[in-house]
Amino acid sequence: MNPQKKFIAAPGGIIPNPGNTADRQTGDWRVERPVIDMERCTHCMICWIYCPDSAIVAKEGRFIEFDLVHCKGCGICAEECPPNCIDMIEELTFQNINGTSGDEQ
Amino acid sequence: MKPLPSDSTIEMKDAIGTVKSTAKSLSGGFAVAEAMRQTNPDVVACYPITPSTLVVEKFSELVANGEVDTEFVAVESEHSALSACLAATAAGVRSQTASSSQGLAYMWEVLYAVSGLRLPVVLHCANRALSAPINIHGDHTDTMGARDSGWIQLYAENPQEAYDNALAAVRIAEHPDVLLPVLGSQDGYTVTHSVERVDVLPDKEVKKFVGQYTPKSALLDIENPVTFGPLVSPKHAFELKLQGIEAMSRAEDVIDSIGEEFAFLTGRPLDSVELYRMEDAELVMVVIGSVAGTARVAIDRLRSDGTKAGLLKIRSYRPFPSTRICEVLGGKKAVAVLDRALSPGAPYSPLYTDICAALYSHGVILPLASFVHGIGGRDTYPKQIIEAFQRIEEKLKVGESMNQTEYLGIT
Numbered sequence: 001m002n003p004q005k006k007f008i009a010a011p012g013g014i015i016p017n018p019g020n021t022a023d024r025q026t027g028d029w030r031v032e033r034p035v036i037d038m039e040r041c042t043h044c045m046i047c048w049i050y051c052p053d054s055a056i057v058a059k060e061g062r063f064i065e066f067d068l069v070h071c072k073g074c075g076i077c078a079e080e081c082p083p084n085c086i087d088m089i090e091e092l093t094f095q096n097i098n099g100t101s102g103d104e105q
Numbered sequence: 106m107k108p109l110p111s112d113s114t115i116e117m118k119d120a121i122g123t124v125k126s127t128a129k130s131l132s133g134g135f136a137v138a139e140a141m142r143q144t145n146p147d148v149v150a151c152y153p154i155t156p157s158t159l160v161v162e163k164f165s166e167l168v169a170n171g172e173v174d175t176e177f178v179a180v181e182s183e184h185s186a187l188s189a190c191l192a193a194t195a196a197g198v199r200s201q202t203a204s205s206s207q208g209l210a211y212m213w214e215v216l217y218a219v220s221g222l223r224l225p226v227v228l229h230c231a232n233r234a235l236s237a238p239i240n241i242h243g244d245h246t247d248t249m250g251a252r253d254s255g256w257i258q259l260y261a262e263n264p265q266e267a268y269d270n271a272l273a274a275v276r277i278a279e280h281p282d283v284l285l286p287v288l289g290s291q292d293g294y295t296v297t298h299s300v301e302r303v304d305v306l307p308d309k310e311v312k313k314f315v316g317q318y319t320p321k322s323a324l325l326d327i328e329n330p331v332t333f334g335p336l337v338s339p340k341h342a343f344e345l346k347l348q349g350i351e352a353m354s355r356a357e358d359v360i361d362s363i364g365e366e367f368a369f370l371t372g373r374p375l376d377s378v379e380l381y382r383m384e385d386a387e388l389v390m391v392v393i394g395s396v397a398g399t400a401r402v403a404i405d406r407l408r409s410d411g412t413k414a415g416l417l418k419i420r421s422y423r424p425f426p427s428t429r430i431c432e433v434l435g436g437k438k439a440v441a442v443l444d445r446a447l448s449p450g451a452p453y454s455p456l457y458t459d460i461c462a463a464l465y466s467h468g469v470i471l472p473l474a475s476f477v478h479g480i481g482g483r484d485t486y487p488k489q490i491i492e493a494f495q496r497i498e499e500k501l502k503v504g505e506s507m508n509q510t511e512y513l514g515i516t
Contacts, residue, residue: 011284011352012223013345014322015332 021070027055030073032088034066040085047077047086122372126304133264133296134159136303137203137229137289140271141175142167143311146227147198147318150178150189154208155241156293157231161203183208187215187226194224195333197323199275201226205293206233206247213251219286220255220349222333225278225318226286228256229271232394232445233293234481242482243293245394249446249455251288255349257356258423261291262397264301266420269367272306273375275315276363282355292395292445294482310370357424377421378429382408386415387438388494391430391460393419394445396478396485403490414494419456427463434464439472439497439507443490445479453510472497474507478514489513 010016043063048056055071057064078086131139137160141149149168153161168177176193180186183204190200204212209230219226234240235247248258257277261267267289274287291297306314322331337345357377364375381401383389392400397418407414417433419426434440442461444454451458457475464470474497478485493513500507 010322011348012221012333013335013337013341014222015335016322016329018330018332 025069026053027067027069027071027073030068030071030091032073032075033068033091033094034071034073034075034077034086035089036063036066037085037087038063040083042083044082046080046082050076050080052076122368122370124306124310124370126306126371128302129305130300131264131268131303131305132159132298132300133261133267133291134231134298135163136264136268137271137291138163138167139303139305140268140311141201141229142173143306143308144199144201144272144275144315145173145312146175146201146275148176148178148190148193148200149202150180150186150193150200151202152180152183152186152204152208154183154205154233156233156243156297157203157205157208157229159297160229160231164203183211184215187212187219187228190226190228191215191219191222191224194219194226194320195222195323196325197318197320199225199279199318201229203229203231205231206235206241209247209251210235213254216251216254216256216286218334221346223284223349223352224286225275225284227271227274227278228286228288230288230290231293231297232290238481240481241293243295243297243395243445244480244482245290245292245444245446245455246480248288248290249448252423252455255285255353256423257283257285257287257353257360257421259287259289259421260394260419261289261296262395262418262420263296264291264299264303265373267291267296268303268305269371269373269375270420272311272314273360273363273367276366277356277360279318280356280359280363281321283352283359285349285352285356290394295395304371304373306370314367314370353424357421357426360421360424375420377419377424377426378433379418379420380433381416381418383415383417383433385413387413388441388497389415389417389434389437389439390441390443390490390494391417391419391434391456392443393422393456396443396445396490399485399487400443400490403487403494406487407491407494412494412498422456422459425459425463427467430460430463431467431469434460434471435467435469437471439474439501440464441474441476441493441497443493443513444475444477447477447480457510472501472507474500475510477510477512480512483514485513 055067151161193200259270270289278287368374404414442457444456
């Protein structure tokens with residue numbers, strides 16, 4: 001995923017480059033992380049359709065991975081998954097909370 | 106409403122500036138409306154409230170007569186008035202409003218939004234006491250309460266200054282080093298409703314002076330889309346607020362340079378502080394607003410009786426010209442600060458507190474006396490100011506403390 005670019009605040013907090021969320025860490029308040037069992041995944045892409053944060057990385061119609069920089073852990077993917085192969089696991093059980101290097105905090 | 110007495114105007118013969126002005130008889134409120142007519146802002150959104158009503162009714166008349174191109178938004182409240190100005194300026198145009206007292210109080214949360222978004226809105230304020238008791242007359246409680254809202258505050262002594270400030274405000278607010286809203290104040294009734302001679306610049310000179318508003322970012326600039334007012338987390342909010350502090354401190358120089366430019370045109374300097382008989386003064390009174398005229402009369406009388414009195418009038422209250430004030434007050438025997446606002450529970454009223462902090466932080470330690478006058482529109486007379494000076498003189502003589510606020514003119 002994209003490394004965090006340095007944030008330069010424009011006067012008034014105006015954002016002069018709209019659509020810059022791709023460059024920002026927006027998933028750092030996630031409490032639970034989605035974990036997929038790839039053996040049971042049918043690549044139906046229901047999770048990709050439902051994910052409100054576009055945090056399902058897909059390639060040629062197949063599930064690749066979760067974008068943990070932007071996933072906020074809402075759990076909709078796990079709820080909607082037809083074969084029920086996504087589990088929500090508490091972030092505290094992972095060493096790296098952000099899905100990135102973990103050094104930024 | 107009577108028309109502006111334009112038929113009775115006389116040509117100015119004693120103009121010092123490079124541009125020939127026309128002398129008109131205008132009240133402070135009409136003087137601001139005249140400045141607004143000449144500035145021709147894109148949007149004006151107002152809700153009338155005494156004593157700023159003069160500005161609003163005169164300007165809406167100008168709109169109705171087609172004398173300006175302004176889109177006048179007759180809103181249902183002051184909260185909406187300032188919100189409309191915020192939105193208009195964010196959209197990329199020049200906007201202004203006017204208010205007083207409860208109206209300014211009703212604008213409160215939007216005041217912070219406008220300054221936080223760094224939008225150069227201009228607000229013409231006619232100072233009025235805040236309820237209760239309900240009172241429509243002048244004191245500074247309304248604008249002093251807004252002193253931390255991130256707006257530049259200019260105070261006018263008379264209709265001429267109200268006119269001058271209204272023009273300079275546009276330039277100060279929109280200066281790229283500043284980009285902060287400006288509140289131009291004048292005392293309710295004492296200035297707003299007093300008809301005095303006002304030297305009015307020719308329309309074309311004002312047009313040149315205020316120029317075009319060219320925002321760096323605008324919501325209606327669809328080629329360069331931007332986001333205004335996003336949620337800002339603790340990660341970045343502190344720095345953004347500090348940018349406002351830095352802009353405010355840069356505004357000190359901008360106010361001076363625009364004041365010089367204005368003086369070149371008109372012959373009238375627009376300094377952040379104005380001095381009167383200060384060269385050899387031993388006792389100084391610091392004032393803000395229309396009482397400066399009364400204080401000048403008092404000082405002249407004291408001078409003729411041998412008391413070396415002087416006056417420091419604050420024109421720019423935010424930014425507070427601390428360094429300049431300390432330069433001027435350093436070495437004086439005693440200083441009296443004349444506030445026109447109350448701050449219940451605080452050690453002193455706002456102006457005294459600011460003067461005290463400025464002096465102490467610059468290492469200027471001298472006897473500093475606190476006076477409060479004119480609350481709820483009570484008149485202040487030269488006699489009261491003379492007596493205040495005399496009491497300070499007496500206390501200095503006997504070495505008595507001055508740390509108790511005195512209230513002038515109470516019965």
